[in-house]
Amino acid sequence: MSSDTGNEVLISAENLGYTIRGQQVLKAVSLKLQAGETVTLIGPNGAGKTSLVRILLGLKKATLGEIYRKPGIKIGYVPQKLHIDPVLPLRVRDFLLTAGRFDHQQLVAVLEEVEMAHLLASPVQTLSGGEFQRVLLARALLNRPHVLVLDEPAQGVDIIGQQALYQTIKHVRDRHGCGVLMVSHDLHLVMASTDRVICLNTHICCTGHPDDISAHPEYLKIFGQAMEGLAPYSHHHDHAHDAHGNVIPLAGDNEPGQHEAGTHDR
Amino acid sequence: MIDDFIINALLAGVALALVAGPLGCIVVWRRMAYFGDTLAHSALLGVALAVSAQLMPILGVVFIGVVLAALLFWLEQRRELSADTLLGILSHSALALGLIVFSIIQARVPGIDLMAYLFGDILAVNQTEIVWMYIGTIFILSVFAWLWRSLISISVNEDMARTDGINVSMVRFVFMLLLAMVIAAAIKVVGILLVTALLIIPAASARAFSSTPVQMVLLSGLMAVSAVVLGLGASFYQDLPAGPAIVVAAALGFFLTRITSARI
Numbered sequence: 101m102s103s104d105t106g107n108e109v110l111i112s113a114e115n116l117g118y119t120i121r122g123q124q125v126l127k128a129v130s131l132k133l134q135a136g137e138t139v140t141l142i143g144p145n146g147a148g149k150t151s152l153v154r155i156l157l158g159l160k161k162a163t164l165g166e167i168y169r170k171p172g173i174k175i176g177y178v179p180q181k182l183h184i185d186p187v188l189p190l191r192v193r194d195f196l197l198t199a200g201r202f203d204h205q206q207l208v209a210v211l212e213e214v215e216m217a218h219l220l221a222s223p224v225q226t227l228s229g230g231e232f233q234r235v236l237l238a239r240a241l242l243n244r245p246h247v248l249v250l251d252e253p254a255q256g257v258d259i260i261g262q263q264a265l266y267q268t269i270k271h272v273r274d275r276h277g278c279g280v281l282m283v284s285h286d287l288h289l290v291m292a293s294t295d296r297v298i299c300l301n302t303h304i305c306c307t308g309h310p311d312d313i314s315a316h317p318e319y320l321k322i323f324g325q326a327m328e329g330l331a332p333y334s335h336h337h338d339h340a341h342d343a344h345g346n347v348i349p350l351a352g353d354n355e356p357g358q359h360e361a362g363t364h365d366r
Numbered sequence: 367m368i369d370d371f372i373i374n375a376l377l378a379g380v381a382l383a384l385v386a387g388p389l390g391c392i393v394v395w396r397r398m399a400y401f402g403d404t405l406a407h408s409a410l411l412g413v414a415l416a417v418s419a420q421l422m423p424i425l426g427v428v429f430i431g432v433v434l435a436a437l438l439f440w441l442e443q444r445r446e447l448s449a450d451t452l453l454g455i456l457s458h459s460a461l462a463l464g465l466i467v468f469s470i471i472q473a474r475v476p477g478i479d480l481m482a483y484l485f486g487d488i489l490a491v492n493q494t495e496i497v498w499m500y501i502g503t504i505f506i507l508s509v510f511a512w513l514w515r516s517l518i519s520i521s522v523n524e525d526m527a528r529t530d531g532i533n534v535s536m537v538r539f540v541f542m543l544l545l546a547m548v549i550a551a552a553i554k555v556v557g558i559l560l561v562t563a564l565l566i567i568p569a570a571s572a573r574a575f576s577s578t579p580v581q582m583v584l585l586s587g588l589m590a591v592s593a594v595v596l597g598l599g600a601s602f603y604q605d606l607p608a609g610p611a612i613v614v615a616a617a618l619g620f621f622l623t624r625i626t627s628a629r630i
Contacts, residue, residue: 159525177529188395188521189576198519199530223577243530 108135110170110247110279111156117164118151125151127303129165133247138273138280140290140310143300144322149283150180152300153251156281173247176240178233180251180283184224192219192227192235199242210238213275214268229256233265241272248273251283266293287314287323371489372602378491379594379612381499382555382564385506385548387590388583390565391572392541395521399566400450401438404457405542406549406561408434410464413483413553418471424550431546434460435539461558486557486609488598499551506544513537518579555594556609564590567616574627589619 112132118125125148133139141149154160156167157177184190196207211217214234219227227235233253240248253269254262270293273280284290287297291310299305305318313319393402409427416426434456441452465480472478482490510517516537519527528534545565552561568589569582576582596619597612 154525157525157529159528175529177526179523179525182523182526184522185395185397187570187573189573189578189582190518190522191578194518194578195522198515198522198527200515239526249529 109168110135110173112168113156114166115164116152116155116162118148118155119163124302129304131298131304133279133281135246135279136277137295138282138293139296139298140282140284140294141298141300142284142287144285147301149300150251153249153281153283157249170246174243174245176243176245176248178236178240178250178253182236186225190224191221192224193221195224195235196239196242199239202242210241213241213272214238230258230261230265233257234268237269237272241276244276245278247279247281249281253282254289262289266290269293372598374491374493374496375488375598375608376595377496378488378499379555379598380591381496381503382552383590383594384587385503386552386564387568387587388507388510389544389548390569391583391586392517392521393565394569399562400453402545402565403562404453404460405431405434405546406558407457408460408464409549409553410483410558411460411467414464414467414471417475417478424547427550428543428546431542435542483553484557484559485607486553486555486560488555488608491554495554502547502551506547509540509544513540517541556612560609560613563613563616567620568593571620571623574623590616593619
């Protein structure tokens with residue numbers, strides 16, 4: 101379904117500035133998002149990522165600059181922090197229905213896309229971080245959006261779940277052919293599933309393909325120090341996990357879940 | 367043999383409970399209890415103004431509600447003071463101002479009774495008022511049903527609701543108007559000082575036994591109706607003040623649901 105609509109601009113911003121209480125949050129930010137591509141905003145805390153996203157969505161007014169949104173565009177939005185108060189009794193089903201009128205089949209279908217169909221009748225407050233983020237993604241997909249805007253979609257998700265979640269986001273994008281605008285603070289996690297990275301720290305420091313960005317001096321200036329002294333711990337896995345945490349064997353491995361005997365002995 | 371005034375009181379009380387229970391759920395979900403209280407306290411000023419202008423009290427209450435909401439919105443623009451502090455300021459200054467205006471009117475309009483407004487005067491409700499209350503109840507419930515999905519949506523997350531195309535400010539404003547209307551009707555039943563109880567206690571009691579928003583709204587309505595019936599019964603047979611008896615019945619119901627839900 102991802103088709104030739106590839107180059108159509110869905111959202112763009114020209115020379116955005118945003119100042120609140122004398123504090124400059126965004127300065128001269130220009131960007132555009134096209135159909136079928138995934139753009140990831142990265143930057144340290146306080147870099148203005150969430151402000152930029154909220155301005156692009158029309159939830160906030162920029163102090164300066166121009167915003168273009170394709171007329172009639174439908175946006176599926178996953179906000180950064182979503183806490184549902186326990187006083188509101190809400191099953192996943194009821195939560196999805198806040199997005200509009202849908203029948204049972206449509207709800208099950210959208211949950212299947214994110215592998216959460218078994219949770220349809222569960223109270224949202226009982227879901228784990230990873231499950232909740234997937235349900236949020238499902239809700240954002242319900243209205244067949246042209247653009248998915250995901251603000252830190254992997255927050256509260258463990259490291260294995262994060263990779264699986266970014267995979268799901270990629271599949272969903274390919275299936276729906278929509279544009280994706282993501283916010284993340286970890287380049288390495290999103291590298292595989294993103295086409296273009298925008299490194300933001302009040303202004304746009306650098307932008308480009310994830311491989312180029314990871315070696316870009318501006319990127320290293322911001323993130324380099326944070327990485328120093330963090331020796332990467334890499335090790336080999338003989339199995340992987342699906343979205344439910346079940347062990348699934350890697351291709352060519354016929355003994356799932358079995359660690360090599362003696363590896364942990366002194 | 368039951369007297370007419372007790373039947374009238376029951377009819378009026380049930381009409382109010384049918385709206386206070388459901389709307390109270392939104393108040394609880396959106397953490398608007400203090401806002402409801404402020405709206406109720408300012409209602410005295412609305413009543414006083416309406417009486418002096420020879421208008422229906424409900425018009426005064428809704429008018430003051432709108433003024434209050436606008437004032438709150440304006441005050442919240444500068445962020446040094448939190449919403450609950452601002453509401454505390456508005457709530458009590460509106461009540462004090464209401465008491466002053468009321469005392470001025472009292473000298474000019476004989477027979478107007480402050481206590482009836484502060485604590486309710488349900489036994490004095492007449493049939494015309496009951497007809498109006500039921501028309502109001504049907505109207506409020508219709509608008510409530512029409513806004514239902516939007517109300518849940520903004521209770522979950524306003525930003526998400528806005529990106530879905532919901533006019534959040536409009537929904538909030540209309541809900542505030544509905545709340546002001548409920549409060550205006552409730553003054554006659556439980557009085558200005560106890561109105562909020564009828565909004566939040568039944569809703570809070572209903573939470574433990576509900577797993578969906580619709581269930582909670584229906585159960586909350588049922589709880590409110592029961593509180594009205596029990597309270598009026600106690601008031602009739604034990605000669606207790608009616609408004610406070612209704613609120614105490616609701617509160618007893620709440621603690622009872624706490625105990626039973628803790629056992630389950």
